[in-house]
Amino acid sequence: MGVDYYNILKVTRTATESDIKKSYKKLAMKWHPDKNISVNDKVAESKFKQISEAYYVLSDPKKRQIYDLYGEEGLKSGLNDDMGVANTKPGSRFRFDPRDADQIFEEFFYGADSGRGVTGLDLKNIKKAETVENKLSCGLEELYKGSKRKMQISRIVLDDTGKPGTLEEILTIHIKPGWKKGTKITFPEKGNQEAGAAPGDLIFVIDEKPHDTFKRDGNDLVFTKRISLLEALTGKTIKVTTLDGRNLVVPITDIIKPGHEEVIQNEGMPISKEPGKKGNLRIKIDIKFPSRLSSEQKSDLKRVLGGNRGDD
Known part of the structure; x- marks a missing residue:
């Protein structure tokens, strides 16, 4: 059959005139290039x-x-109204001019004799119901590995008579690895509906739950490890369990000074806009100093460390 007009309008082959008008209204409002500014212009124009x-x-x-x-x-081919006789009259064959699309839109929404042009200003002034925003709390593991969430929503819709009712739907949210707090996922026209307006949008905003082990700093993960003064002077092997369950062993053999930070490349959070890349894991060392020393301990320390007085 070639082009499937029924599929394009998202109606069945038994659709009534009312069904066709209702579907055209919804799709035309969604894809008009002057209204749908979030999509590539050429894609919107083609749709x-x-x-x-x-x-x-x-x-x-x-x-x-x-x-x-x-x-x-x-x-x-120019079949005439008698269904079967080819009409050879010049110019009688079916040809849709893309410029006719705006004219159809204008006549549908404003009437053939309205005299209103379909400008970007007209479309942007078409009322739209208020946007609904919901917080979506995610654990750090989920933002590290990514996940698929099923969210049940309840929204107000109008029936054919304009009477409001409640519609429950289940939406699927694909959380990509590396998404940050504040990332927004928009479901166009999945918000509430009100008379004389297009349905509002539904937006989920990513929120990040605190983690017991790691803190996030941009694309980096920060892990704080407390060690004793003895370990700071003699060396320490630090073990870290990553957010995807791997065990990292980080040996530190040099003397650890206060404020030291060990950096492990490419073991931080995934970078959502650069697949395959990650930030760093930064291990912050917190040295626990003894609260008191006995005279004997002090003497031992002076004997052992006395020769290092001139060092920085």
Whole structure:
């Protein structure tokens, strides 16, 4: 059949005139290039043209009948209203001019005699219901590995008579590795609906739960390890369990000074915009000094460390 106008308009082949109008209204509002500024212009223009062409054919009983019987080729070949006799009159064959899309939109929303042009200003002034924002709390492990969440939502919708009701839906949210607090996931027109307005958007905002072991600093992970003064002077092997369950062994053989930070490359959080790359793991060393020393201990320390007085 070639182009499937029913599929483009998201209606069945038994759709009524009302079904076709309702679907065109929803899709045209979604894909009009002046309104849909979040999508690539060429993508929006192509979608809008397809929707307009599908409505142009299916909203006309004669064109729809020809299309149902003979498909797109039947329209293009110039079949006349008698269904079967080719019309050879010049210019009579079906051809949809992309420029007609705006005219169809204008007539549908404003009426053929309204005299209003479809400008970007007109479309941006079309009322839209208020956006709904929900917080989505995620653990650090989830933001490290990524996950798929099923979220049940409840929103207000209007029936054909304009009466409000409640609709429950389950939305799937794909959380990508490396997403940060404040990242927004938008579901266009999945918010509440109100009379005389397009449905509002639904937005989930990522929030990050505190973690028992790690703190996040941008793309880095910070792990604080407390060691004794003796370990700081003689060396220490530090073990870290990563967010994906691996065990890292980090030997430190040099004398550890207060404020020391051991950096492990590429063991931090995934960088969502650069797949395959990660930040760093920074191990901060907190040295526990003894609260008191006996006279004997002090004498021992002076004997052992006395020769290092001139060192920094």
